[in-house]
Amino acid sequence: MEEFLNMGGYGAFIWPSYGISFLILAFLVVLSFRRLRRIERTLKPLEQDRRARRRRPAKRENATP
Amino acid sequence: MAVDLHRFANPTRFLRLVSAIFPWAAGLTVILLGTGLYLALFVSPEDYQQGDTVRIMFVHVPAAWMSMGVYTMMAVSAAVGWIWKHPVADLSGKAAAPIGACFTFLALVTGSLWGQPMWGTYWVWDARLTSMLILFFLYLGYMAVWESFDDQSKAAKAAAILVLVGAINIPIIKFSVDWWNTLHQPASVATMEGPKIHSSILTPLLVMGVAYLSLFTTIFIVRVKAEILDRRLRIMQVNALQE
Numbered sequence: 001m002e003e004f005l006n007m008g009g010y011g012a013f014i015w016p017s018y019g020i021s022f023l024i025l026a027f028l029v030v031l032s033f034r035r036l037r038r039i040e041r042t043l044k045p046l047e048q049d050r051r052a053r054r055r056r057p058a059k060r061e062n063a064t065p
Numbered sequence: 066m067a068v069d070l071h072r073f074a075n076p077t078r079f080l081r082l083v084s085a086i087f088p089w090a091a092g093l094t095v096i097l098l099g100t101g102l103y104l105a106l107f108v109s110p111e112d113y114q115q116g117d118t119v120r121i122m123f124v125h126v127p128a129a130w131m132s133m134g135v136y137t138m139m140a141v142s143a144a145v146g147w148i149w150k151h152p153v154a155d156l157s158g159k160a161a162a163p164i165g166a167c168f169t170f171l172a173l174v175t176g177s178l179w180g181q182p183m184w185g186t187y188w189v190w191d192a193r194l195t196s197m198l199i200l201f202f203l204y205l206g207y208m209a210v211w212e213s214f215d216d217q218s219k220a221a222k223a224a225a226i227l228v229l230v231g232a233i234n235i236p237i238i239k240f241s242v243d244w245w246n247t248l249h250q251p252a253s254v255a256t257m258e259g260p261k262i263h264s265s266i267l268t269p270l271l272v273m274g275v276a277y278l279s280l281f282t283t284i285f286i287v288r289v290k291a292e293i294l295d296r297r298l299r300i301m302q303v304n305a306l307q308e
Contacts, residue, residue: 007117007120008111008116008117009116009117010116010117010118010182011117013118013121013178013179013181013182014117014118014120014121014178016178017121017124017125017174017175017178017179018106018124020171020174020175021124021128021171021175024167024170024171025167025171025280028163028164028167028284029283029284029287032163032284032287032288032291033287035288035291036287036288036290036291036294039291039294039295039298040294042298043294043297043298043301046298046301046302046305047301050301
């Protein structure tokens with residue numbers, strides 16, 4: 001195990017390379033998902049509102065021929 | 066039979082398509098990254114000259130490939146967005162840029178960590194390294210242009226000009242190791258004579274390469290969805306103000 005972590009004496013360069021790759025890419029995944037969720041949350045009530053408003057005038061037209 | 070690509074310029078249809086692809090891309094990414102990392106860290110042998118530092122290649126080279134591939138894709142979508150005025154093309158570039166910037170940053174940092182033990186220095190101002198640094202700044206500039214216009218169609222046009230002018234840097238990066246003296250090794254996978262690396266090291270590299278491509282696709286889908294919905298949101302907010 002220690003030999004594996006040591007990586008022939010180059011562990012100090014190899015593990016940070018893998019570590020920073022993981023950190024940056026994981027961070028990017030999390031941020032991207034959070035941005036999508038935030039926009040979806042803001043958009044949802046607006047779209048429901050719009051759909052409701054579209055339906056209402058249509059009903060009124062039917063009611064008064 | 067010609068495929069009518071214009072069909073997918075419709076944002077709603079495009080959203081449906083990418084949402085269908087998403088679980089496959091995400092699953093493939095997990096499988097390929099797992100396999101690739103196992104091959105890279107446990108199976109592949111150490112290099113006879115570089116020892117174990119060759120393992121840095123498995124995260125360095127795929128990141129560098131992606132940094133150039135993503136930029137090329139952004140240049141193509143900028144051209145499509147400019148010529149055919151497809152909003153999805155503009156938003157694709159906007160969605161891809163932060164991912165490309167991250168890959169470029171990782172190529173620079175992992176390259177630096179590989180340079181210190183093998184070349185004796187973290188950084189040298191030679192053609193390959195400098196042109197990669199310029200690529201990183203092009204990504205940052207492109208993202209800054211999008212942020213600096215309230216009018217998104219103006220932002221799209223300005224960003225498209227930047228990315229298309231900057232595209233000259235891509236062949237410069239690719240051929241920098243042939244045109245100038247550099248510490249960086251010349252091309253050893255995509256050469257006219259085929260790959261010059263033994264399969265025991267080439268296979269994990271290619272698996273990691275496809276894994277990074279798949280990871281890009283996964284993150285891109287999430288980001289492009291966010292951009293399309295954000296555009297819809299902006300339009301609705303403007304309409305609400307006008308009512």
